[in-house]
Amino acid sequence: MIWVTVPLGDRSYPVLVGDGVRAELASVLPAGTRRVAVVTQAHLGMTVDPGVEHRVFHIGDGEEHKTMGTVERLCSELAAWGLSRADCIVGLGGGLVTDVAGFTASVYHRGLPVVHVPTSLLGQIDAAIGGKTGVNLPEGKNLVGTYWQPSAVLCDTAVLATLPPREYRCGLGELAKYHWLGGGRLDDLPLDERVAACVRIKADVVASDEREGGRRAILNYGHTLAHAIETAGHHELRHGEAVAIGLVYAAELAHRLGRIDAAAVTEHRRVVGAYDLPSALPPGLSDDELLALFGRDKKATRQVTFVLDGPDGVEPVVGIDESDLRSTLDLIRGP
Numbered sequence: 001m002i003w004v005t006v007p008l009g010d011r012s013y014p015v016l017v018g019d020g021v022r023a024e025l026a027s028v029l030p031a032g033t034r035r036v037a038v039v040t041q042a043h044l045g046m047t048v049d050p051g052v053e054h055r056v057f058h059i060g061d062g063e064e065h066k067t068m069g070t071v072e073r074l075c076s077e078l079a080a081w082g083l084s085r086a087d088c089i090v091g092l093g094g095g096l097v098t099d100v101a102g103f104t105a106s107v108y109h110r111g112l113p114v115v116h117v118p119t120s121l122l123g124q125i126d127a128a129i130g131g132k133t134g135v136n137l138p139e140g141k142n143l144v145g146t147y148w149q150p151s152a153v154l155c156d157t158a159v160l161a162t163l164p165p166r167e168y169r170c171g172l173g174e175l176a177k178y179h180w181l182g183g184g185r186l187d188d189l190p191l192d193e194r195v196a197a198c199v200r201i202k203a204d205v206v207a208s209d210e211r212e213g214g215r216r217a218i219l220n221y222g223h224t225l226a227h228a229i230e231t232a233g234h235h236e237l238r239h240g241e242a243v244a245i246g247l248v249y250a251a252e253l254a255h256r257l258g259r260i261d262a263a264a265v266t267e268h269r270r271v272v273g274a275y276d277l278p279s280a281l282p283p284g285l286s287d288d289e290l291l292a293l294f295g296r297d298k299k300a301t302r303q304v305t306f307v308l309d310g311p312d313g314v315e316p317v318v319g320i321d322e323s324d325l326r327s328t329l330d331l332i333r334g335p
């Protein structure tokens, strides 16, 4: 079992990584927890034992269920059971479940503790770590949310065995970015150590910038193009796959701007290929459409911001010429 701490002063918390660590749930609950509401999805068929009285509450599968409606229904069910601030919520599932469980924990009774037991690779290396919660509106994804740090996170790598292969690959798309955020050759590590290395990087970034005022933006490496591809309506590509294409684009762009050498670009392409992820733009996306969407990325402030690798590592870069953005798109178009 690997133990990582997210260091946030009196809100610091442990992340346990390893085969079977969900059995540690009882030991990481806040002292004095009376009852536990386990929020999960029925089809997952997974259980946890909090060692105190508990009940299971199901939410639906798919982004269309990550809504205020789901949160309201869940809050009503918790109230009907009489859940109070002496109790705790456990989110057992992928990023959708931990986002809904975390958001609900932050608003129900003005906030009660939550422990996450992420079951997808993306959940373990990203969504469950760092305290961001969010639900979707018809107007867009994750438009309503809170910062609400969990009391603990249990990344049980045994549960990843049942993750559908495409979901696993999508997690790898997000994992790939950590290679350039200090992770190095993560693909050489056994699974537990690889997950723990990503958790350590995310913990470190979150600790230095909990509310995304600056450094946390580097976690968006590869995401500007990814968001543009997704917004342009290419939903046949999943988020992690779009991020992989975005990482290759960011590498080619950094090379064009003289920030990294050709070998670094080759390494980006190698990692994306090694994870069996796409590196070419899907057909049918025009430069004009993508450039317009770069400008609308919600993480961009005034002008187009790209998170790029460079001599000082990965960092946000502003003021890139449109001609460089355009000609780099040619380098990632398929044959």
Ligand SMILES: NC(=O)c1ccc[n+]([C@@H]2O[C@H](COP(=O)([O-])OP(=O)(O)OC[C@H]3O[C@@H](n4cnc5c(N)ncnc54)[C@H](O)[C@@H]3O)[C@@H](O)[C@H]2O)c1
Pocket (backbone or CB within 6 Å): 041, 044, 061, 062, 063, 066, 093, 094, 095, 096, 097, 099, 119, 120, 121, 122, 123, 126, 127, 128, 129, 130, 131, 132, 133, 134, 142, 159, 160, 161, 162, 163, 164, 167, 170
């Ligand atoms: N809060 C954050 O910081 C943050 C960061 C990244 C992503 N997210 C959010 O996370 C969500 C995506 O997370 P995701 O990729 O885990 O999607 P998801 O939670 O929808 O899970 C994908 C699918 O895999 C299933 N699944 C999960 N674990 C499984 C397992 N062990 N075995 C079998 N099936 C399993 C789920 O039921 C679902 O059908 C998005 O809503 C995104 O906005 C949040």
